[in-house]
Amino acid sequence: xxxxxxxxxxxxxxxxxxxxxxxxxxxxxxxxxxxxxxxxxxxxxxxxxxxxxxxxxxxxxxxxxxxxxxxxxxxxxxxxxxxxxxxxxxxxxxxxxxxxxxxxxxxxxxxxxxxxxxxxxxxxxxxxxxxxxxxxxxxxxxxxxxxxxxxxxxxxxxxxxxxxxxxxxxxxxxxxxxxxxxxxxxxxxxxxxxxxxxxxxxxxxxxxxxxxxxxxxxxxxxxxxxxxxxxxxxxxxxxxxxxxxxxxxxxxxxxxxxxxxxxxxxxxxxxxxxxxxxxxxxxxxxxxxxxxxxxxxxxxxxxxxxxxxxxxxxxxxxxxxxxxxxxxxxxxxxxxxxxxxx
Amino acid sequence: xxxxxxxxxxxxxxxxxxxxxxxxxxxxxxxxxxxxxxxxxxxxxxxxxxxxxxxxxxxxxxxxxxxxxxxxxxxxxxxxxxxxxxxxxxxxxxxxxxxxxxxxxxxxxxxxxxxxxxxxxxxxxxxxxxxxxxxxxxxxxxxxxxxxxxxxxxxxxxxxxxxxxxxxxxxxxxxxxxxxxxxxxxxxxxxxxxxxxxxxxxxxxxxxxxxxxxxxxxxxxxxxxxxxxxxxxxxxxxxxxxxxxxxxxxxxxxxxxxxxxxxxxxxxxxxxxxxxxxxxxxxxxxxxxxxxxxxxxxxxxxxxxxxxxxxxxxxxxxxxxxxxxxxxxxxxxxxxxxxxxxxxxxxxxxxxxxxxxxxxxxxxxxxxxxxxxxxxxxxxxxxxxxxxxxxxxxxxxxxxxxxxxxxxxxxxxxxxxxxxxxxxxxxxxxxxxxxxxxxxxxxxxxxxxxxxxxxxxxxxxxxxxxxxxxxxxxxxxxxxxxxxxxxxxxxxxxxxxxxxxxxxxxxxxxxxxxxxxxxxxxxxxxxxxxxxxxxxxxxxxxxxxxxxxxxxxxxxxxxxxxxxxxxxxxxxxxxxxxxxxxxxxxxx
Ligand SMILES: Cc1cc2nc3c(=O)[nH]c(=O)nc-3n(C[C@H](O)[C@H](O)[C@H](O)COP(=O)(O)OP(=O)(O)OC[C@H]3O[C@@H](n4cnc5c(N)ncnc54)[C@H](O)[C@@H]3O)c2cc1C
Ligand SMILES: Cc1cc2nc3c(=O)[nH]c(=O)nc-3n(C[C@H](O)[C@H](O)[C@H](O)COP(=O)(O)OP(=O)(O)OC[C@H]3O[C@@H](n4cnc5c(N)ncnc54)[C@H](O)[C@@H]3O)c2cc1C
Ligand code: SF4
Ligand code: SF4
Numbered sequence: 001x002x003x004x005x006x007x008x009x010x011x012x013x014x015x016x017x018x019x020x021x022x023x024x025x026x027x028x029x030x031x032x033x034x035x036x037x038x039x040x041x042x043x044x045x046x047x048x049x050x051x052x053x054x055x056x057x058x059x060x061x062x063x064x065x066x067x068x069x070x071x072x073x074x075x076x077x078x079x080x081x082x083x084x085x086x087x088x089x090x091x092x093x094x095x096x097x098x099x100x101x102x103x104x105x106x107x108x109x110x111x112x113x114x115x116x117x118x119x120x121x122x123x124x125x126x127x128x129x130x131x132x133x134x135x136x137x138x139x140x141x142x143x144x145x146x147x148x149x150x151x152x153x154x155x156x157x158x159x160x161x162x163x164x165x166x167x168x169x170x171x172x173x174x175x176x177x178x179x180x181x182x183x184x185x186x187x188x189x190x191x192x193x194x195x196x197x198x199x200x201x202x203x204x205x206x207x208x209x210x211x212x213x214x215x216x217x218x219x220x221x222x223x224x225x226x227x228x229x230x231x232x233x234x235x236x237x238x239x240x241x242x243x244x245x246x247x248x249x250x251x252x253x254x255x256x257x258x259x260x261x262x263x264x265x266x267x268x269x270x271x272x273x274x275x276x277x278x279x280x281x282x283x284x285x286x287x288x289x290x291x292x293x294x295x296x297x298x299x300x301x302x303x304x305x306x307x308x309x310x311x312x313x314x315x316x317x318x319x320x321x322x323x324x325x326x327x328x329x330x331x332x333x334x335x336x337x338x339x340x341x342x
Numbered sequence: 343x344x345x346x347x348x349x350x351x352x353x354x355x356x357x358x359x360x361x362x363x364x365x366x367x368x369x370x371x372x373x374x375x376x377x378x379x380x381x382x383x384x385x386x387x388x389x390x391x392x393x394x395x396x397x398x399x400x401x402x403x404x405x406x407x408x409x410x411x412x413x414x415x416x417x418x419x420x421x422x423x424x425x426x427x428x429x430x431x432x433x434x435x436x437x438x439x440x441x442x443x444x445x446x447x448x449x450x451x452x453x454x455x456x457x458x459x460x461x462x463x464x465x466x467x468x469x470x471x472x473x474x475x476x477x478x479x480x481x482x483x484x485x486x487x488x489x490x491x492x493x494x495x496x497x498x499x500x501x502x503x504x505x506x507x508x509x510x511x512x513x514x515x516x517x518x519x520x521x522x523x524x525x526x527x528x529x530x531x532x533x534x535x536x537x538x539x540x541x542x543x544x545x546x547x548x549x550x551x552x553x554x555x556x557x558x559x560x561x562x563x564x565x566x567x568x569x570x571x572x573x574x575x576x577x578x579x580x581x582x583x584x585x586x587x588x589x590x591x592x593x594x595x596x597x598x599x600x601x602x603x604x605x606x607x608x609x610x611x612x613x614x615x616x617x618x619x620x621x622x623x624x625x626x627x628x629x630x631x632x633x634x635x636x637x638x639x640x641x642x643x644x645x646x647x648x649x650x651x652x653x654x655x656x657x658x659x660x661x662x663x664x665x666x667x668x669x670x671x672x673x674x675x676x677x678x679x680x681x682x683x684x685x686x687x688x689x690x691x692x693x694x695x696x697x698x699x700x701x702x703x704x705x706x707x708x709x710x711x712x713x714x715x716x717x718x719x720x721x722x723x724x725x726x727x728x729x730x731x732x733x734x735x736x737x738x739x740x741x742x743x744x745x746x747x748x749x750x751x752x753x754x755x756x757x758x759x760x761x762x763x764x765x766x767x768x769x770x771x772x773x774x775x776x777x778x779x780x781x782x783x784x785x786x787x788x789x790x791x792x793x794x795x796x797x798x799x800x801x802x803x804x805x806x807x808x809x810x811x812x813x814x815x816x817x818x819x820x821x822x823x824x825x826x827x828x829x830x831x832x833x834x835x836x837x838x839x840x841x842x843x844x845x846x847x848x849x850x851x852x853x854x855x856x857x858x859x860x861x862x863x864x865x866x867x868x869x870x871x872x873x874x875x876x877x878x879x880x881x882x883x884x885x886x887x888x889x890x891x892x893x894x895x896x897x898x899x900x901x902x903x904x905x906x907x908x909x910x911x912x913x914x915x916x917x918x919x920x921x922x923x924x925x926x927x928x929x930x
Contacts, residue, residue, distance in 0.1 A: 084440055093440065117654040118811065249640070254685045254694065256638040256661045268685060268694070287702035288682050289662065 005030040006101060007309070008092065010082050010247075011108030012036030013045065014295055015276025017064065018302030019106045019309075024072050026310050032074045033100070035092075037081035040132045041066050046295060049156065052135055052142055053163045061132070082109075085251040087269045104271045104309050107248065107259055108302060111241035111277040111293055116176075119151070119237065122213045125220055126237040129156060138234065141217065145169065145233035149222055151210060152176045157238025158193075165200050172203040172230055174210065176239060189329045241293050243278045256280055258291045263315045265305040273309050275301035281316060292318070367786040368928065374784040376880020378923050381900040382841045384448060387434035389761035391782075391925055392416040394431055394448055395842040399793070401451055402835035404828070407463045409455035414465070415927070417760055418488050419530045422513060424453025425522050425823065428614075428755040429645055436841055442904060444803045446838045453823075454831035456526075465533060470497040475774045478503060478560040480547045480724070483511020484756045485747025485763040486566035487534050492767035493564075494537040498774065502539060503556070505546035509535075511568055513756065515593045518618050519819040520625070553725035557742050562770050565745040566763060567724060569717040569753045575610065579668025580713070582675045588615040588714025595622045595818075604709020606630040608678050610665055611714035612642040613753075617649075619712045620657045625818035628709075633659045636683055636696040647806070651822065655814065662696065666703060668711055679705045719749045736762040737769065744770055781930045789922040792907030793840055799904065804834040839905040844921045847909075849895040851917035856896070858909035858918065866902040867909060869893045 007023045009016045012034050024032050042064040050056035069076045084093040091099050113128035127138055142148075148164055150157055150173040157173075164171045175194070190206075197204050205228060212223040213235065222230045243258035254260045254268040258280030265273050265281065276298040280289045292301075296319040304314045379386040384394045393412050400409035413420035429449045432438065438445030475498045479490045482504040490500045508514050509531055513522065535541060547553055547567075556563045572587040574580060584602055588611060594601050607628045609620040612635040623631045635642060638661045639649060652659070662683045669677040682702035688695045721728045731738035731745055736758070738745040746766035747759040772778050807824045814822060826834065847858070847867075859867045871892040874882040887893060898909070898918075910918045 097441065117650070118656070120654070121810070252693075254638060255640065260638070260685060268687065282684065287699045 005103040007032045007104050007106065008100065008102035009034045009106040009108055010092070011106075011110055011276065011278070012038065012042050012076065012078075013108060013110045013276060013298060014042075015110070015278075015298040015302035015305075016106065016108035017042045018299045019108060019275060019306040020074050020302075021072070022303050022306035023106075023310070024074055026306070034069070034074060034076045035080055035082055036076070036078050038131055038133050039079040041069070041076070041078070043132060045131070048129055048132065048135055049160045049163055051132075052129065052139055052160075053167055054143075055163070082247050085248055085253065085272075087252050087272060090271070105273070106302075106305055106309065107253075107267075107272065107274040107278060108276045108298075108305075109244040109247070109278040110298075112244045113237065114240045114242040115237070116152075116239050119210070119239075122210070122235075125213045125215075125235050126151070127234055128237055129160060130241075141234060145218075147172075147230075147232045149220070149230055149232035149235045150174070151235065151237050152239040154238045154240050157236070160236070160238070161197075161202060162200075165202055170201070172205065172232070173197070174205040174208060174224065176209070192329050241277065243280070243291060245278055256289065260289060264308045264313060265301060265316055266308065271309075273305040275305035284315075365788050368926075369784045369786055370781075371784075372879030373875075373881055374786065374923070375925075376876065376878070377844065377900065378784050378842075378925055379880075381844055381923060383434040383436055383901075384431035384446075384841070385925065387430045388416070389430070389758045390416040390764065391761075392431070393842070393924055393926075395838055395840045396924060397455060398446070398448070398451055398835050398838040399840060401455055401458075401831055402838075404832070406455045406459040409451075410459045410463065411466050413452055413455060417757060418491055418534065418764075419484065419513075419756075419760070420452055421456035421526050421530050422484075422522060423757060424449060424451075424456050425526075426513075426517055427452070427757055430757070432645075436839055436904065437837060443799070447803055447806075447834045450804070450806050450826055451831060451834055454826040454834075457825045458828060458831060467495060467537065469495055469537075470779070472499075473497040473774065475499065475561040476501070476559070477562045477564065477770060477774075478556045479564045479566060480553075480556075481505075481511060481566040481568055481747070481749070482509035482531075482541060482543075483566060483568045483747060483759065484513060485568070485749070485759040485766075486511065486564070487531060488760040488763035489564045489566055489746060489767045489770075490539050491534045491537065492764050493770060494539050496767070496771045496775075496779065498561075498771070500539045501560075502541040503545055503547055503551065504541060504543045505549075505567075507544050509541060509543065515596050516589070516615065516618070518592065518595060518622055520621070520814065520822050521618070523819075523821050548724040553727065553743070561742065561774055563743050564763075564766060564770060565724065565728065565743065565749055566747040566759075567719065568748040568759075569719050571720050572713075572717045573715040575665060575668075575713045575715065577665060577667055579670055579675065582668055582670040583673055584675045584710040585668055586619075586710065586712045588619045588712055589717055591619055591712050591714075592622065595626075600626055602710060603628045603712075606708045607632070607710050607712065608665075608706065608708045609633050609712045609714060611635070611716070612637070612644075613714065613716060614644055614648075614755075615716070616712075616714035617644055617652050617657075619714050620652060621655055622818070623710075623712065624655050624657065625815060629656075631655075631657045633657055634663055634665065634680065635659060635661050636664045637685065637694065638662065641692065641694065651808070654808075655811070664696070664698065665711075669705060675708065675711055677705050677707045678711055679703055716753050718752065721749075734769075737766040739769065778930055780927050782925055782927055785922075785924045785926045787922045787924075789843055789920045792843065792905055792910065792920065794836065794905075796906050796908070798836040799839075799906065801833060801837050803837065804830045841900075841903075841905060842923055843905055844900055844923050845898045845903055845905070845909065846919050846921065847896055847898055847913075848917040848919065849897075851915050852896055853915055854893070854896060855914060857912045857914060858896070861908040861912045863906055863908065864902050864904055866899050866904070868897055868899050870895060870897050873897070 009020050020032050020034050043061045047056045047061050051061050081095040082092050083095045090102050093099050113130045147170045153175050208224045208226045211225045214221045218233050220232045245255050259274040261267050261274050261279050262282050265275050267274050277293040280291045282289050300319050304316050307314050397409040397412040427449050431448045432445045435445035477493050477498045477500050479486045479502045482502050490502050494500045572589045603623045603626045607623045609616050620631050620633050663680040666681045667679040682699045683696035685694050686697045731740045736751050738750050746763045808822050868884050868886050870884045871887040872885040876882045
């Protein structure tokens with residue numbers, strides 16, 4: 001197959017890269033471009049927690065080097081943020097005012113940390129572990145920090161908690177009932193998690209909420225509704241992820257929590273596909289749309305989106321379920337895979 | 343001091359010559375109306391055509407009273423609208439166009455001028471001499487109040503008949519107090535009533551008094567009874583106990599009652615009423631409140647800040663579902679069954695519809711259901727004769743009877759109701775007097791400067807502060823938004839581009855050096871070969887050319903111009919002029 005197409009992929013994570021690889025393999029002539037608002041080649045997000053604590057060096061964070069894009073003749077635009085999509089003229093508008101044209105578009109813009117509306121007044125004090133760029137901002141502060149407060153929970157949060165504990169930091173966690181994302185844990189599961197953590201030095205606070213945060217980096221004071229007061233050098237929020245879709249709003253591409261796509265990963269606009277954790281995919285088996293966040297599904301969806309964009313009709317299915325361990329609770333899911341075990 | 347009438351500037355020290363008098367033209371040329379509409383998108387989007395850049399500039403100059411009056415001239419209830427307006431202007435604001443940042447906080451600034459005006463503020467009314475005409479207005483919602491006000495200004499004797507005990511319509515019985523404090527509402531209503539307008543409350547036309555009797559007693563009757571009949575869900579279980587309809591639910595809450603909601607509440611609907619019901623349920627002690635909508639949040643008929651406040655109060659929005667059955671224990675509601683939906687394209691706006699997914703039912707347990715699906719007018723309840731009125735778009739008329747507001751248009755919003763009612767008042771006056779007495783014109787005035795530095799373009803939008811959750815729950819009437827102080831209002835006012843300043847290049851003086859094009863931050867200065875005229879006489883889209891042989895002029899596209907003034911500064915021939923353009927009403 002040969003074409004004059006310009007396939008543009010917004011997103012340099014697993015979904016975007018696997019889509020690009022398939023497009024390049026199947027269409028040797030077309031232009032393939034990947035866009036990322038980060039300044040780092042394709043990397044393992046799941047290893048970010050290890051990178052923060054120092055156990056994973058930067059080289060091990062990378063999945064691909066810049067040279068490998070060049071070898072595959074894939075143009076990668078790093079540090080460039082897509083601000084708007086004009087689907088009528090098939091144009092992407094960047095925040096640095098440049099515009100580029102596409103013939104077919106794959107949106108694989110992933111997800112960002114979820115900010116609970118009730119925590120918005122404290123946004124100034126919260127740190128998130130979402131991207132390499134975020135992490136670089138405070139990596140050094142972690143080294144010097146003595147006391148760290150974690151608010152929420154979620155899979156990544158617990159992994160991080162263990163790492164901080166192992167580093168000898170004094171860690172407190174306020175487990176937020178809705179934070180066990182992407183899963184809702186039952187009360188028994190929650191008890192098991194708390195029991196497991198009680199064997200560590202981590203101080204666990206449950207059935208409570210944040211009332212007030214004051215202070216500045218290195219000297220925060222947190223008050224809870226039940227009257228607990230804590231000091232902390234850094235405060236982290238782990239309350240799940242939410243699709244990264246602001247730039248498509250108003251474009252005509254339908255979205256709900258994520259970008260709405262059918263079972264073929266096609267959006268409501270012609271020649272635009274979405275995959276990975278930014279997509280909300282119609283699942284005919286349960287007759288509902290779902291968002292899946294996690295590495296293995298992103299890989300799979302990236303490939304299927306690319307094939308369908310090239311004319312195939314593959315219905316997306318979930319990858320196989322695997323057990324995942326969360327503080328002693330075994331969770332069987334297609335969502336998550338322990339990338340560090342790879 | 344500058345006195346227009348005398349034609350010169352007077353200053354304590356100097357008297358300026360007559361040459362320095364500003365040139366002012368009042369135009370009725372279709373081209374000027376077209377230009378004004380294109381140039382000032384916020385004003386064009388405002389149904390009442392509020393002079394937005396005008397009042398924002400007054401706020402910048404700390405003339406809050408004048409800012410308030412500029413508002414009041416167009417929309418009668420600035421303090422009310424500054425809190426609850428649906429803000430079509432902000433969606434149209436040039437500052438929110440692609441690559442320009444975010445829209446100006448027009449509505450917050452409207453509230454600011456109401457909040458910050460001095461206590462001794464003087465209200466301006468251009469009263470006409472009394473006529474001997476009597477007009478009855480039925481309904482004291484925003485439409486009835488606006489019509490009564492304008493008719494009273496025209497000199498007619500006005501009596502309002504209101505079915506409820508208190509005036510205000512949906513402002514009093516629909517919108518909750520935490521969004522619209524009642525003392526503020528009554529203050530602005532009383533500013534209208536004190537013009538000598540009489541009001542009879544607690545009397546329903548159609549039930550207590552016949553429309554025919556009013557027709558006999560009055561020279562004209564204006565029906566502004568809004569939309570009062572709630573739309574039904576039309577599904578099994580709708581009559582179970584604890585299934586409320588949104589309109590009655592809000593009316594009860596606003597009268598200080600506490601309808602039963604329980605802990606888990608499902609609100610059905612995607613508009614103002616639905617969100618107000620959900621937020622009121624939170625204040626009544628519900629801990630798990632959801633808004634359930636057929637399409638996605640993008641298509642909800644409320645602005646982003648409302649969605650945000652609902653989320654902040656812990657209200658979950660479940661999209662792409664539609665209720666199919668309400669489940670009960672024979673007496674009370676216990677649950678609700680939903681069917682899932684999918685978005686599909688259509689050929690007519692908004693080009694999307696939701697389609698049911700077959701066999702996708704699921705049920706959730708709830709303690710109460712609030713159905714807020716909108717409402718329709720009750721024409722038959724007033725008089726069957728109302729069917730005979732001739733529709734004139736947003737108003738209707740036959741003989742002595744006129745109709746306006748939501749009654750005619752179906753549920754809209756406060757500003758649309760006010761705009762329609764003011765148009766209606768003009769028509770009533772014309773019929774009573776036998777001629778038109780008011781007219782809208784474009785006022786054009788020379789203006790020497792851009793009035794603002796370019797640096798203002800990069801100021802970020804000031805958001806509204808709100809009270810915390812504890813205070814919201816402490817007293818359900820506590821107003822959530824706290825308003826802008828002077829500093830915030832000043833900062834936000836700087837952001838307005840002042841689109842009412844029109845930039846023009848004099849084609850006779852221009853030497854085609856294209857220096858202006860080189861410095862322009864936008865695609866705002868065009869080389870054109872023709873400007874076609876539209877059917878209504880206004881200018882159409884410029885026909886551009888890049889061939890110098892075809893260029894007839896270098897022209898500023900005011901619909902793209904962000905009023906940065908860089909062209910003005912760089913032009914070697916001084917051939918770029920600035921004109922202040924304002925829509926104003928004058929006597930004929
Ligand atoms: C700290 C952390 C630990 C995790 N651990 C695990 C784990 O152990 N197991 C597991 O299965 N999953 C894990 N995940 C989740 C997993 O990493 C994600 O689900 C996965 O990366 C999603 O892939 P994606 O390709 O959809 O999007 P992402 O990997 O999020 O990539 C999105 C890309 O889009 C770019 N982008 C977004 N918006 C724009 C824009 N406007 N303009 C330009 N570029 C844009 C971003 O820069 C990024 O390159 C973890 C996530 C995090 C944050
Ligand atoms: C809960 C709720 C929240 C809303 N929130 C907003 C908002 O935030 N922003 C916004 O712009 N719009 C909002 N709206 C819509 C807005 O309130 C209406 O569009 C507007 O009030 C319509 O004005 P009106 O004067 O035509 O009718 P109404 O305000 O409905 O007034 C009609 C009046 O006529 C009276 N009446 C009716 N029948 C008779 C009769 N037979 N005899 C005597 N009197 C009679 C009624 O009692 C009422 O006082 C909201 C509506 C509701 C229900
Ligand atoms: S910048 Fe000012 S004048 Fe221009 S559209 Fe926005 S509010 Fe109106
Ligand atoms: S003032 Fe002149 S240069 Fe500035 S945006 Fe308007 S036309 Fe362009």
